[in-house]
Amino acid sequence: MTTIAIVGSGIAGLHLGLHLRKQDLDVTIYTNRTGEEVANGPVMNSVAHMHVTRAIEEELGINHWVGEDYEYIRHYHYNGWGEDREYFGDFTKPSAVVDYRIMLPKLMQDFEERGGRFVYGTLFREDVDALTDEYDLVVVSAGKGDISAIFPKRPELSPFSAPARKLAVGFWHGVERLEPNGVGVNVVPGVGELLAIPMWSFSGKVMALLFESVPGGPQEVLTDQKYADDPAAYREKTLEILREYYPPMYARINEDEFRLQGEKDILQGAFPPAMRQDFVELPNGKFLLALGDIHMTVDPVQAQGANSAAYSAKVIADAIAEDKVFDRRFMEKVARRRAERLEAATNWINTIIGPPAEQIPELFSAMVHNRELADRFTENFNNPIGQMDLLGSTERVRAAIEATKSTVNA
Amino acid sequence: MTTIAIVGSGIAGLHLGLHLRKQDLDVTIYTNRTGEEVANGPVMNSVAHMHVTRAIEEELGINHWVGEDYEYIRHYHYNGWGEDREYFGDFTKPSAVVDYRIMLPKLMQDFEERGGRFVYGTLFREDVDALTDEYDLVVVSAGKGDISAIFPKRPELSPFSAPARKLAVGFWHGVERLEPNGVGVNVVPGVGELLAIPMWSFSGKVMALLFESVPGGPQEVLTDQKYADDPAAYREKTLEILREYYPPMYARINEDEFRLQGEKDILQGAFPPAMRQDFVELPNGKFLLALGDIHMTVDPVQAQGANSAAYSAKVIADAIAEDKVFDRRFMEKVARRRAERLEAATNWINTIIGPPAEQIPELFSAMVHNRELADRFTENFNNPIGQMDLLGSTERVRAAIEATKSTVNA
Numbered sequence: 001m002t003t004i005a006i007v008g009s010g011i012a013g014l015h016l017g018l019h020l021r022k023q024d025l026d027v028t029i030y031t032n033r034t035g036e037e038v039a040n041g042p043v044m045n046s047v048a049h050m051h052v053t054r055a056i057e058e059e060l061g062i063n064h065w066v067g068e069d070y071e072y073i074r075h076y077h078y079n080g081w082g083e084d085r086e087y088f089g090d091f092t093k094p095s096a097v098v099d100y101r102i103m104l105p106k107l108m109q110d111f112e113e114r115g116g117r118f119v120y121g122t123l124f125r126e127d128v129d130a131l132t133d134e135y136d137l138v139v140v141s142a143g144k145g146d147i148s149a150i151f152p153k154r155p156e157l158s159p160f161s162a163p164a165r166k167l168a169v170g171f172w173h174g175v176e177r178l179e180p181n182g183v184g185v186n187v188v189p190g191v192g193e194l195l196a197i198p199m200w201s202f203s204g205k206v207m208a209l210l211f212e213s214v215p216g217g218p219q220e221v222l223t224d225q226k227y228a229d230d231p232a233a234y235r236e237k238t239l240e241i242l243r244e245y246y247p248p249m250y251a252r253i254n255e256d257e258f259r260l261q262g263e264k265d266i267l268q269g270a271f272p273p274a275m276r277q278d279f280v281e282l283p284n285g286k287f288l289l290a291l292g293d294i295h296m297t298v299d300p301v302q303a304q305g306a307n308s309a310a311y312s313a314k315v316i317a318d319a320i321a322e323d324k325v326f327d328r329r330f331m332e333k334v335a336r337r338r339a340e341r342l343e344a345a346t347n348w349i350n351t352i353i354g355p356p357a358e359q360i361p362e363l364f365s366a367m368v369h370n371r372e373l374a375d376r377f378t379e380n381f382n383n384p385i386g387q388m389d390l391l392g393s394t395e396r397v398r399a400a401i402e403a404t405k406s407t408v409n410a
Numbered sequence: 411m412t413t414i415a416i417v418g419s420g421i422a423g424l425h426l427g428l429h430l431r432k433q434d435l436d437v438t439i440y441t442n443r444t445g446e447e448v449a450n451g452p453v454m455n456s457v458a459h460m461h462v463t464r465a466i467e468e469e470l471g472i473n474h475w476v477g478e479d480y481e482y483i484r485h486y487h488y489n490g491w492g493e494d495r496e497y498f499g500d501f502t503k504p505s506a507v508v509d510y511r512i513m514l515p516k517l518m519q520d521f522e523e524r525g526g527r528f529v530y531g532t533l534f535r536e537d538v539d540a541l542t543d544e545y546d547l548v549v550v551s552a553g554k555g556d557i558s559a560i561f562p563k564r565p566e567l568s569p570f571s572a573p574a575r576k577l578a579v580g581f582w583h584g585v586e587r588l589e590p591n592g593v594g595v596n597v598v599p600g601v602g603e604l605l606a607i608p609m610w611s612f613s614g615k616v617m618a619l620l621f622e623s624v625p626g627g628p629q630e631v632l633t634d635q636k637y638a639d640d641p642a643a644y645r646e647k648t649l650e651i652l653r654e655y656y657p658p659m660y661a662r663i664n665e666d667e668f669r670l671q672g673e674k675d676i677l678q679g680a681f682p683p684a685m686r687q688d689f690v691e692l693p694n695g696k697f698l699l700a701l702g703d704i705h706m707t708v709d710p711v712q713a714q715g716a717n718s719a720a721y722s723a724k725v726i727a728d729a730i731a732e733d734k735v736f737d738r739r740f741m742e743k744v745a746r747r748r749a750e751r752l753e754a755a756t757n758w759i760n761t762i763i764g765p766p767a768e769q770i771p772e773l774f775s776a777m778v779h780n781r782e783l784a785d786r787f788t789e790n791f792n793n794p795i796g797q798m799d800l801l802g803s804t805e806r807v808r809a810a811i812e813a814t815k816s817t818v819n820a
């Protein structure tokens with residue numbers, strides 16, 4: 001009987017665990033937080049699952065959040081330059097955004113009910129290595145913390161030594177939802193981005209305001225000034241920045257109701273994006289396979305971390321379904337099969353947050369009057385490969401503009 | 411309007427051309443032989459299309475050869491060692507073997523009827539390069555001849571500097587078909603292999619005897635002694651070798667009827683297998699993309715050349731369907747998507763014809779009494795990745811034997 005250990009119980013480890021239980025394999029997840037601790041903990045992120053991920057969740061029977069409370073279908077864009085600045089793009093099928101403090105505990109419960117086992121406790125590098133003596137396969141999905149050093153960085157795909165954006169995300173009341181429901185995608189050169197994400201959380205509908213701030217720019221204060229030090233001042237600062245840089249977002253705010261859902265509902269921090277090796281070989285001849293943020297950490301600005309992790313978990317699960325010899329060939333198979341999509345995701349995001357790539361403002365400017373292009377850009381949040389086809393170079397952006405020019409202003 | 415040129419009208423170029431016409435693109439095939447010349451020419455090969463390829467052909471609407479005249483479902487094995495030497499493995503769906511002198515002219519006609527264009531004439535390297543000024547994309551599928559030098563060899567995947575086998579294939583009358591119809595797969599260490607392939611040709615049912623001879627071994631005479639010099643002596647030699655090394659095949663011969671279908675129905679020769687680069691960039695910044703034998707030439711012993719070409723043509727067609735910017739990104743996309751399967755095919759075959767890999771005789775010996783293993787090996791002619799999963803190393807062969815041991819002698 002094939003036995004598999006997974007380290008980490010985030011979306012990556014849980015997806016993989018649930019796939020493997022569907023294959024009736026013996027799976028144990030090692031993790032350092034119980035479902036209750038996750039539920040009672042601070043905000044970790046504000047994750048949109050694109051329909052491509054939701055299709056996997058349907059296949060896994062974990063699509064517990066279907067319906068308009070959780071779903072959105074549109075990107076409402078605001079460009080911080082040019083004459084006409086507002087436009088939108090639609091998805092072909094809705095995405096969903098559920099607070100992970102609700103989602104992950106539920107999936108942990110699903111996993112246990114379906115015969116998966118949890119072992120709680122914090123593992124150190126040696127403990128992870130030792131699991132390889134006990135299990136046929138060990139997959140590490142322990143997130144982007146220190147433990148990620150198990151897998152060396154791939155320098156050619158990890159161009160940033162420091163964070164490209166400083167992050168601050170809070171779950172707020174008092175921000176109007178639009179009709180149809182959508183994510184606000186606001187881009188202001190030199191300042192950063194603001195994503196306004198209609199979430200489902202403990203109090204029901206809230207708005208995640210995810211400020212992605214250029215280091216040294218006027219918005220980084222929202223990361224540097226700690227909320228807990230002076231909640232009222234922080235709220236004031238947030239309104240000030242909304243007023244100054246994001247007028248269409250400010251217009252959606254009801255100041256009387258504008259407040260955080262709760263004290264734990266804000267996350268401030270920064271991390272450098274990185275792409276790490278897919279696997280490492282240990283002295284005993286066995287391997288550790290990386291999955292999720294520990295393998296690829298991307299800036300959240302294009303909402304690809306968890307969606308990529310879900311994709312990657314499925315690639316691994318499919319590889320296991322067809323082959324249970326966990327040698328170098330197996331590891332290379334997984335690496336190869338997920339490389340195209342994962343590298344596309346990381347390259348796409350780096351093109352947005354990196355040193356200005358000339359084609360990006362060109363594309364964003366063109367989308368203002370080109371609905372077909374805006375829809376394609378939006379739908380491609382499901383398909384990073386298609387996104388790189390669209391925006392990978394100036395030549396490509398111009399070819400896309402040319403191919404859609406008949407629809408402009410239509 | 412996207413325009414595409416294909417150089418070469420073998421199975422590779424025709425499959426691609428037909429896919430692209432289905433996409434309604436402007437496609438021109440440059441080739442140096444008309445359909446009539448192909449039909450009237452000598453035997454080129456003896457190609458089995460596995461069901462995975464036939465499914466593509468059905469999708470293309472070129473499945474003109476369906477039914478028991480063309481199809482077989484079994485591999486009849488003979489090991490030239492051990493006590494029990496005969497066994498068989500079954501496919502899940504039939505393969506088909508039609509003389510390419512019948513098949514290719516028909517597909518050329520299909521291509522023209524569907525709006526494809528032919529330009530006849532022999533192209534030199536400069537002519538091929540010049541096509542890139544005229545067409546958006548140029549795909550080169552001109553076979554394994556001199557022109558293949560356009561694409562440099564990949565040394566790590568081209569371990570042979572000389573042919574590993576000498577080939578001789580004739581289309582014979584007077585060899586009994588078995589029930590159910592199948593290919594004879596005869597393996598004799600130090601001598602080589604003999605594949606007995608029930609073909610459909612101009613006179614109807616014939617048997618292709620494909621002798622794959624170890625250079626310097628007792629069978630190479632069938633390649634070296636030219637048939638035309640003394641047909642009767644050649645026939646005698648063939649019978650002698652069948653008697654000596656392949657008793658189960660010899661038992662199927664009716665000497666009174668044993669003769670070639672016709673004078674053009676024999677091919678003798680040898681070539682070193684090679685894997686070449688997927689594409690080259692030209693000084694004008696455009697690319698040539700390799701397809702078929704010009705990209706990967708494999709020894710025919712595992713029947714993967716044309717099946718790989720059909721796969722590769724589909725990968726290219728699918729890539730074109732989603733992306734019409736033919737830059738380096740496009741070329742790398744194609745390279746990456748077909749790499750796993752094509753490298754598996756080439757590695758598999760090299761494992762069989764290369765310096766003895768210890769796990770191969772172990773697998774072949776085990777299959778004698780292990781039907782499940784023999785079926786898996788057979789079905790994997792559709793799936794080179796699965797084949798490498800099965801036989802890529804001693805560990806893997808032993809794992810497969812272990813996993814199926816309960817079925818042995820059942």
Ligand SMILES: Cc1cc2nc3c(=O)[nH]c(=O)nc-3n(C[C@H](O)[C@H](O)[C@H](O)COP(=O)(O)OP(=O)(O)OC[C@H]3O[C@@H](n4cnc5c(N)ncnc54)[C@H](O)[C@@H]3O)c2cc1C
Nearest residue numbers: 008009010011012032048123142143292293303305306307
């Ligand atoms: C603000 C923000 C917004 C985001 N928005 C999106 C979005 O819209 N779309 C999207 O796709 N992605 C988004 N992401 C990214 C997404 O959150 C991550 O990619 C994803 O959650 C990573 O999941 P994971 O399972 O790999 O890692 P984690 O969720 O970090 O899980 C790691 C697990 O390992 C456990 N663990 C860690 N160390 C140890 C140890 N030493 N021993 C035992 N257990 C350990 C942890 O307890 C946890 O269970 C966003 C991220 C942020 C920060």
Ligand SMILES: Cc1cc2nc3c(=O)[nH]c(=O)nc-3n(C[C@H](O)[C@H](O)[C@H](O)COP(=O)(O)OP(=O)(O)OC[C@H]3O[C@@H](n4cnc5c(N)ncnc54)[C@H](O)[C@@H]3O)c2cc1C
Nearest residue numbers: 418419420421422442455458533553702703713715716717
């Ligand atoms: C004996 C034998 C048995 C085989 N059995 C199998 C099998 O069972 N299964 C399998 O999958 N494969 C098998 N193969 C391999 C298979 O035949 C080849 O892989 C396949 O036919 C290659 O197709 P292609 O289109 O790439 O090349 P080709 O068929 O060689 O086509 C090349 C085309 O380019 C044209 N051309 C060449 N040079 C020029 C030029 N300079 N200018 C213009 N046109 C040019 C030619 O006229 C031709 O149209 C076998 C091969 C042999 C020899």
